Amino acid sequence: MQSEKLKNVATTGKKKLFNREPKPKKPRMTWDEFVVNFKRKAKQPRFWGSVALNIGMYILLIGIAFIFLYPFIFMIITSLKSNADLIDPTIGWIPRNLRWENYSMAFQMMNFKGYIGNSLLITAVCTIGHLISCTFVGYGLARFKFRGRGILFFLVILTIIVPIQATITPSYIMFANIKWLDTFLPTFVPSFLGLGLKGGLFVFLARNFLLSLPKEMEEAARIDGCGFLGIFFRIVVPIVRPLLLVILVLSIVWHWNDYYEPSLYFKQNMQPLSSGIKELITLSKLTPEEMEQRLGRPVTDDDIINTATVMAGSFITLTPLIVMFMFLQKQFVQSVERTGLVE
Amino acid sequence: MKRGEEELNNEENKNLNEAENIAPVSEKVENKKVKAPKAPKEPKAPKAPKAPKAKKEQKPYKDPSKFTVWLKRKINLERRAALEGYFFTLPLTIGLLIFFAFPLGLSLVLSLSELEKMVGFEMHWVGLKNYTDVLFNDVSFTKALSEVFADTFIKIPLIIVFSLLLAIIISRNIKAKGFFRVVFFLPFILGTGYVLEQLYSLGVVSQALSLDSSSLIPPSVIAYLGVDFTAMVNSFLKIIVSVLWSCSVQILMFLSGLQSISPTLYESAGVDGATEWEKFWKITLPMIMPIMVVNIIYSICDSFVNVENGVLTLIKNLTYGSGQSMPQAAAISWIYTLVIMIFVGIVFLFLGRSYGADTTKGADERAIRKAKKRRYNW
DSSP states (O other): OHHHHHHHHHHHHHHHHHOOOOOOOOOOOOHHHHHHHHHHHHTSTTHHHHHHHHHHHHHHHHHHHHHHHHHHHHHHHHTTOOHHHHHOTTOOSSOSSOOTHHHHHHHHHTTHHHHHHHHHHHHHHHHHHHHHHHHHHHHHHHHOOOTTHHHHHHHHHHHHHSOHHHHHHHHHHHHHHTTOTTSSHHHHHHHHTTOSTTHHHHHHHHHHHHHTSOSHHHHHHHHTTOOHHHHIIIIIHHHTHHHHHHHHHHHHHHHHHOOHHHHHHSOGGGOOHHHHHHHHHHHHTSOHHHHHHHHTSOOOGGGOOOHHHHHHHHHHHHHHHHHHHHHHHHHHHHHHHHHTOOO | OHHHHHHHHHHHHHHHHHHHHHHHHHHHHHHHHHHHHHHHHGGGTTSOTHHHHHHHHHSOOOOOOHHHHHHHHHSOHHHHHHHHHHHHHHHHHHHIIIIIIHHHHHHHHHHTEEEEETTTTEEEEOTTHHHHIIIIIOHHHHHHHHHHHHHHHHHHHHHHHHHHHHHHHHHSSOTTHHHHHHHHHHHHHHTSSHHHHHHHHHTHHHHTTOSTTOSSSOHHHHHHHOHHHHHHHHHHHHHHHHHHHTOHHHHHHHHHHHHTSOHHHHHHHHHTTOOHHHHIIIIIHHHHHHHHHHHHHHHHHHHHHOTTOHHHHHHHHHHHSSSOOHHHHHHHHHHHHHHHHHHHHHHIIIIIHHHOTTOSSTHHHHHHHHHHHHHHTO
């Protein structure tokens, strides 16, 4: 019985973290009330100024939102254009006829079936690695005093600052020597050690978040006889839920879009989806003769790979991320606010 | 020498830190003393009364052996914390040694030598030749570096101003808050990987805000203004768009900072008759300064590590492309890293000291520690 009660408390606690209770709705104003209210407000000294400010604010916001949305909309629309529509300068935005074949074409030519599994595997394993290792290490850096902590933290910052190109050649040679090339290990292992793609950033983030949390709960647990691992798994991990969510989203996005390391370390059949887009881009730049050589038969109208196909491929690649972000959006933004993020 | 000093200091310190050092230990001992008799009592209540008696006979209180006494004396609370700290950071330490320090060291060696064979990685020492080659004989590196610097200097103030402005607007109680937040995060999803490169190369990103493609201004007006003027405005708009596209993470950071400012400050300022403008300068800006510092440093790192950055493409070309020369690439990357470190260090020196790049709640603790260090010269 008691445990059930506790469970209930725990689950409601979780829910309250993310879902605020709905505010009681105000009864809607009638028109007359609105007019009266407006007249009263208009007499106040700074009313018209604030109205102008509000309008300016919304114009700015909508303008900037347009700048951000423009390439995205362009991508979707272009991906549906036929070859004739692409060339025709009179067609600005709306294509004459939607060409859905671009998508099936992109699916085929970017080897979607072959690459999606790799992409999922790399993203999932590396993200799990980051979730575990970065909280673990961040907890160590935030809560315990030991000699060399400052140096360790400085090195973490250094991993953020040093561009990956600076160390990529020696690490390639190293991986070649220990025969890790053409396996997934070069990306998996560092991510489980708190490094990997932007791992330093996550460690930094975890440390800062844990520094801003109160210590008292852990001290209480220690006095009650909880071991240090128990404290970490039973007390710290449940508290840092928002941090985990932030790391989850950022890490998924970065790993999904990453192409630099995979293109170096992995075999052709182990590449993620982003390298499929690269293939599409190179194919779209081929002349018809080269294309003929590749296919081994004369090029028909259906074989043409153009910007529309590339855009379709890009949209296919980005769709999982966008869907994920739509679902996690609310929690994510709230978590970001709670984390005192980011770097 | 250091050790001797430390020991001396420790001795000096013992008296001063007595309260701190001894208190936790004694607490611990007390805890154990209290616990020990409790332990057998607990099973008594629910289960049969016979069992604990037998247990008591089997396990009388042990006299602590010399070893445990020694261990207890050695492992006080501070040392235990240190050990646990080492345990928690062990993965990072291993990772840093293998995957960071080793390649970095190897690249240093590489930059100081000439490659003879790629296969076995045979090389011989040539000293600073690669560095002087890169710095004085080859124009491309210094040119790319100066370009990157100019780019950074122009963009970073703009990024900070824009992201602060947008964050302030979003943090207000506006309509469609969620929508704008998602949209402002969109560049982050698009902004890594090939997709954005493709969009950039098509010129789509900057098309959103430029005179040529705008339908708001009639073409006759543009023709009247002249080619030079439109080109100038267009390049300016291009910079603004690219700045906006690299704002998303900074907006999130500022948002979190703004959320942490207590609303009571604004209320009391409002009661005292402060305008919005005054509130911004007197409350928002000082309160957000620590995050601003973090933001500036993040933006600097971001713009230096950016994919489209000239120096990095140079390194890439030298490593894999035509005119291959790995030692030179290593030399360039080392110079580049040092330059970034100096740059970030200067920023820290000017801003970080007064505002503390990462101050939240550990600040007072840190201040105490610093004061101690200064006083006892640890």
